Amino acid sequence: MLDALNTLVRDVSSTPSFSHSSGIMVTRVCDFLQADICALYAVDQRSGRLRIVNQEGMQEDVAAGIHLNRGQGIVGFVAERAEPVNVLDMTTHKQFFEVRGLDDRKFAVFLGVPVIHNRLVFGVLTVQRQSDPFTEEEEGFLGSLATQIAHVVARAEATLELFPTRGIPTDAPDLRFKGIPGSSGIGLGTAVVIAPPADLDLVPDRIAQDQEAEFAAFNRAVSEVAEDLREIHESMAATVGEEEMALFDAYLHMLDDEAIPADVRTEIAAGQWAPGALRRVISSHTQQLEASRSTYLAERSADVRELGQRVLARLQNVQRPVCEIPPDAILVAEEITAGMLAEFPTDRLKAIVALKGTGSSHAAILARTLDVPAVMGAEDIPVLEIDRHRLVVDGTFGEVVCNPSRSVTRHFDRVASEERDLADSLALLRDEPAETLDGHRVNLWVNIGLVGDITRSLDKGAEGIGLFRTEVVFGTRDRFPTEQEQRLIYREHMEAFDPRPVSMRTLDIGGDKQLPYFPIEERDPSLGWRGIRVTLDHPEIFLVQVRAMLKANAGLEGTLRVMLPMVTNLNEIEEAISMIDRAFREVRAEGFDCKQPQIGAMIEVPSAVYQAREIAKVVDFLAVGSNDLTQYMLAASRNNPRVADLYDEFHPAVLMAMREVVKAAHAEQKGIGVCGEMAGTPEGALLCLGMGYDVLSMNSTNLLRVKCMIRNVTRIGCRRVLARAFKLKSQENVRSLVQEHLESIGLKKLIPQHAMPELQ
Template identity: 45%
Template sequence: MLSLLRRITQEVTAAQSLPAALDIIVRRVRRAMRAEVCSIYLVDANTKEYVLMATRGLNADVAGLVSLKANEGLVSLVGRRAEPVNLDDAHIHPSFHYLKGSGEERYRSFLGVPIIHHRQVLGVLVVQHEDKRRFDEGEEAFLITLSAQLAGVIAHAEATGAIASLTPNNIPNGSDFRYKGVPGSSGVAIGRGVVVFPPADLDVIPDRYTTEFDAEIQDFYQALEAVRQDIRRASNRISQHLSADEKALFDVYLKILDDNSVAGEVVRKIKEGNWAQGALRQVIKAHINQFNRMDDPYLRERASDLRDLGRRILSHLQEKAPTVIERFSEPSIIIGEELTASMLGEIPIDKIKGLVSVMGSGNSHVAILARAMGIPTVMGALDLPYAQLDKVDLIVDGYLGKIFTHPSEALLENYQQIVDEERLLEEEYETLKDLPCETLDGQRLSLYVNTGLSADIVRSLDRGAEGIGLYRTEVPFMVRDRFPTEAEQVVIYRQQLEGFAPAPVTVRTLDIGGDKALSYFPINEENPFLGWRGIRVTLDHLEIFMAQIRAMIKASAGLHNLKIMLPMISNVAEVEEAMALIRRGYAEVKEEGHDVRMPKVGVMIEIPAAVYQVKELSEMVDFLSVGSNDLTQYLLAVDRNNPRVADLYNSFHPSVLRALLSIVDQVRDEDVGLSVCGEMAGDPMGAILLMAMGYEILSMSSTSLPKVKAVIRNISKQQAQFMLAEVMKLSHAEAVTQTMTRLMREANIERLIRPSKTTEVE
C-alpha cells in the first residue's frame, strides 16, 4: 500500500500540467481500487461550483464542461461537510443529483473524499461501482490517505497551471494572476522579477525564456564536454583499483551523456525556448522521477547517479553564467524558494525593489532584515510558481501578503497610487525626526533601535533613534569563519557605543542556536528552539562568554553607556551565574587600568517561565526587555519560521497581550526599566497597546521608527488606554486587529501607517 501511494504521488508530482496530473490520479486510483469509475471535481474559485475536471469511467468528453452548484449533488455535500460520503446506493440519497451528459446513471455505489489544502476544500475525489455495495473501510482509508497526500500537489499544480508555457507571449496581457503569502515587510513594489538560487542545485533552477538558442546550445555542449573529460580523468586515475565491471560504470555515465540520450533531450528543450540550465533541470528531473517509480531497487539507485551528472553539468554551466551583480541592470523584485541573508548580501541594495520567498514566514530573519531596510516583502508564498517568474512583471503587496503576476494596466495604476501615497508619507515622517515621541497629552515614550550592523548607525540616528535597545552580537560572529577574538570584539562594540554616545547601547550576549547557526560551531538538534541556545550555550562555554563580556566592558571605556542583556533566560540560577561572571569580568578589566564602570545588566523575557518569575528576576537586574517574537512563539507553540503555521503566529493573540500586561503589573512597584524589543514594538498598532500597558521604551528596526513616532504623536495616552481596554475584552487575535484597525481609523491615525488604497485593492 505504501509503495503504491508513493508511486502515484511521484507520478503526479512529475506531471507537466494540471490536466496531466489529474488524469494520472483518476487512471491509477481506478486501477488500484478496481473501481469502474474514478473522477475528480475541482472547485471553481469564482463560481464555487464543482467542475468535473477528469474522469475514467464517465463520459470524458464532458470533462471541464459540466459542473455541480455549491449546494447541488453528493459531490458538493462532501465539499460542504469536508468529510467522506460512502453510500451503497447513491440514487436514493436526498442530495443525489444526476450530472447531465456524464453517463453516471448506471453507477449506484459512491465514495467521495474531500481534497483539502490549508483548510481549503480544493475539490472531491470520487470512485463508483454499478453494483449496490458499500466501499469497505480499507478502501475508504486508502482514498482518504491518497487525497491527503495529493492535496498539496494539486494545489501547486493549480497555481503553476496559470502559466502553462515558457513563452511570455502566451500569457494574456493583464492576467492579474494572484498568489497569497504572508506579509513580511510592509510596502508596495512594482517591477520585474529576478529569480535567485544557490549554485549547483538542480531543484531550484528557474525556467527562463530565451531566443538565443545557438548560444545556449553551445554553452551546454561545452559544459557537457567538460563533464565527459572529468569522468575520463576520474576513470583513468582510479582504474587500477577497479574491476572490469566497476570500470564499466564510467562508460555508462558517458553513454548517458550521449547525444541520443540526455544530451539530445536537453537540446530539444532549449530549442523549445528554455535556457540551458532550465532545460537541463527539466530533463534530469524527468528521468529521476522515472527511475524513482521503478520497482527494482538497483534501478531506483541510478537516480542518484543521474542527479550527480546533472549537478556536474550545471556547475560548469554556471561558471560561464553572469555574476549576481551583472544580472541586475535595474532595480528588481528578488524571488527565491528560500531567500537567505547571504543571498541578499550579494545583491546591491539599490537594486532591490521587493522580496518574495516561497519558504519562511513574517518573522524569518530575512523578513526582519527586509523590515530594517524598508523593502516590501512577502514570505511563505507556497503555491507561487517562482521558477517561471524570471523577467516577469510583478506587484508585491507587503501589506496584504499578495503577489500579482502579469498585472493589468488598471491594477498597475491602482498600486502606483499606493506607491505615490507612501512617498508622501515618507516626506511627512521627515518633519518628525528631531521631535520627541510623546502623546498629545504629554506622555513620553523612548524609541530605540534594534541593530546588528555598523551601517545601521547613521541610518538610525537620521531617523531619530534615542539609543540602541538591542545590538545583536551574533551578526559579527556569523560573518566570520571562526570566533572573533576579544580584541576584534572590542573594535566592533566600540563602534556602536561611540556612534550613539552618550545615549545608551544595549548589547545582547551571543544568542546562537535555534535558527541562528555558526558554520564553524554547528548545533544539530531534533528541536533546536527548545534546545541548546542563547545563555545555555554561553554559560556552557565560559571562554566564549568571558571574552565577550570583557570586550564589551573594555569597549565602554570613557563612554559609560553600555548595557548588557542576557537572552533566553528561563530561571534565576542562570542570572545568578551570569551576574557573577559579569562582575568578575568587570573586576579584571578594571584591574588592567581601563576607565570603566559596572554596566547595567538586564534580561530578556522571552520564555513563558520568565513571565511567571519576572518579579524575582526584576530584583536581580537593572532592566527587563521583552522579546515579543520568541515570547509569542513559545506561548503559542508555533515555529515562527514555518509557513504552514504562519497564520497561527500572532503577537496580538489575547494570551500574548495578557502575558505582556502581566509583566507590567508584576514589576509596577519595582525600580526596574521596562522595554520591548521584538517586532511588535515596531508595529504602530502594537506600539499603541504597549505604551498603554506601561512600557517605557520600545526598540525596533530603524525603518519602523518614523511610523511609530507619527502615530504616538497623534493620539493621547487616554485614547491608547481606551483602545487597550477594548481589545483586552476580546478572545480572538483577528478580533483584536480588526478592532484596533477600526479604532485607529476613527482616531484618524490609520492613514499615517498604511495608504488608504491598500484596503480597496483587497
C-alpha cells in the same frame, strides 16, 4: 502501513515536478492497496470542473477525456460533499455516472477521498478494484495520504502545473496573491521571471567513460563558479556592510575542497559522471536541510540548490539567457538567493517576489539592506505565466497584485506618494525628543543586527540600541566567530552609538534560529534547547561572547546592557550573572578599562511573566520580547501559515501579561522596555505607552512614525485607551479601538494603508 505512508508522502513532497510526483503516488498506491486503478482528479478552482491529472490502470485516451462538473458522478459527489465514499459496487450509487471506455462495472469496488487544503477541495483521489471491499484501514490510509499531499496539489494548481493552458488572461485585472512580508514598502513595475539556467532534476545517472576527464571538468566548473562569486562579492562591497557580505562568503565556503566538492569527487570516483555526481550530492544536502525542523536550516537549502545549478551550468556550458531588464523591474523567481539578487541591476530593481522563503531568508535580509520591497513565500503565484505582467508588490503586508487596474494602480501610487511625503515630514522630527503633550519622555531605541543598520538608525534619530541581535554575527559565518572577531564588530556598533546605551542580547539560537555549523535537531524546537539554555550548557560560548562585549565597550561612555534571552527561572539568571561577573574580572585583569555592565532579563514566556517581580529583584532592567511572548501566550507561530492568523499581539491576554510585567518592574524601581513588533507600530506603541513602558525598541524604519505619535498624544489619553481596550473581547476590536483613536486626533496618516475597496 504508517511507514509506507510516511515514505510515500516524503517522496511525493520532495519531487519538484508535480507530474513526476503524482505519477509516483498513483503507481505506489495501486501496488500498496492492490488496486486495479488509481486516479488523481484535480479541481479547477475557477470553473469547478474536475479532470484526471495522473492515473494508473486506465487507457490514456480514456483518462484524458474524462471531465466532470462538481457533483457529477460519484467522483464529483466526493468533491461536492468534501467527504469520502467507500462502496462495494459503485454502479449502485445514486450518483453513478458511466464514462465511455471506462469499465467501471468490472472495477466496481470504489473508494474516493477529497483532497482539501485550507478548507478548499483541490481534488479527489480514487482507487478501484474488481473484488474485495476496501477496509477501514485502507480508507484511513488513502484519506491520510490525501490530507498530507493536499498542499502539493494546491501549489500545482496555483502554479498552473495542473491546468497549464489556463494561464493568466491579460484582461483579468487585480489578481491578488498572498505571501510573507520580507521588506517593507511598495513597488510598482514589470515582472521579470528568472529561471535557473540548468536543471539538476533533469540530470540522469550515467557511468563515466573517462574518469579523469570528469574530474577535470568538475574542477574547472567549480573554479569558474568561485570566480563568478568573487566578482559578485566585489560588486556588492560598496553597497552593503560586512555582515551582509558574509552571505556571499557562505557560497564560497560551500565550494571549499572539504565541503560539497569533496562529496562530488567521491561520487565521481565511484564511477558516476560529473553532472550526475553533482545532482546526487546537492539532492542529498538539500533533503537533509529541508528535513530539518529548523526554518533557518530548511531555507539554507535554497542556497545549496542554487550553487549546484551554477556549477551544473558551467559543466554544461549553459549561459543564463540574456533578457532585457526594464527600468521598473520586479524580480520574480521560485527561490531568490543572495547571489541572484547581487547579479540583478539594483538601479532598475523596484521589488522582489519569491515563491519560497520567509523574512529571514538571505534575499529578504539583502532586500531590507537595499531598501527594496520584498514579498517572500508567495507560493500561489503562477511563476510560469507571470513574466512581463504588471505587478504591485506590497512588502509591508506581503501582498502582490497582478495586472492592477487603473483604480488599484492609482491607489498604490497615492499610498506610495503619501508614504514619501510622510517620510519627508517625519524626517524633521529626527532631533526632536519623544515626549508626549503632557511632558512624559519615552526612550526610542532600535533593534539592530547588521552593520548596514547603523547609519539608517542614526539617521532616524535612534537614542540607543534596545536589541542587538548577536546571533546575526554568528549566523553569517561557517564557524563560531572568535572573541577578537566579535569584539571588532561589537565595537563598531558601540562607537557609532556612543555615548548612547547599547543592549546586547547574548546568543539566542534554537527554535527557528539556527547556526549552519551548530544544528539543533529536536522534535519540538520551540519548546526545547534555545536561548539562555544553550549558552549556559556551553559556557565557553557564553564567556567568550561576554568578554568580547566588555572589551568592545572599554573606554566608551555608553552603557553596555547585557540581555539574557528566553529565561524561565531565577536559577538561569543567577548562573548567568555569576558567569558575567567572572568574565568582567578576567577582562579587567587583562588591563581593559571596562565598566560593570547592566544585566537584564528578557520576558518572553508565561513563567517569566508570573515571576517578573522576583526576576526584577536580581537584575538591573527587564525587556519584554513581545514577538516570542505573543507566540507562547497564544500557542501560535507566526511562521506557520496554518495558525498565523491566530498570532496577534493585540490579543487581550497578551496585553494583560505585558501590563503585569510593567507593574512588577516598577514595583522594584527597575526600568522596563519592549523590543518587538508591538513597539514598532503607532497602535502598539500607544498601548505600551499607556502601560508605562520606559523604552520602546523597534526597527529603524518605524522609529519616526512612532515618535510622531508620541508627540501628538498625552500619557493620560493613552491610559484611557488602554483601559477601554481591556474591556474588549478580541484583538480585532482592540486594534479598531486604537486606530479609531489615532484617526480622531488626526494621526490616520501614521497607520499604513492596506485595504482597497476595489479588491474587497
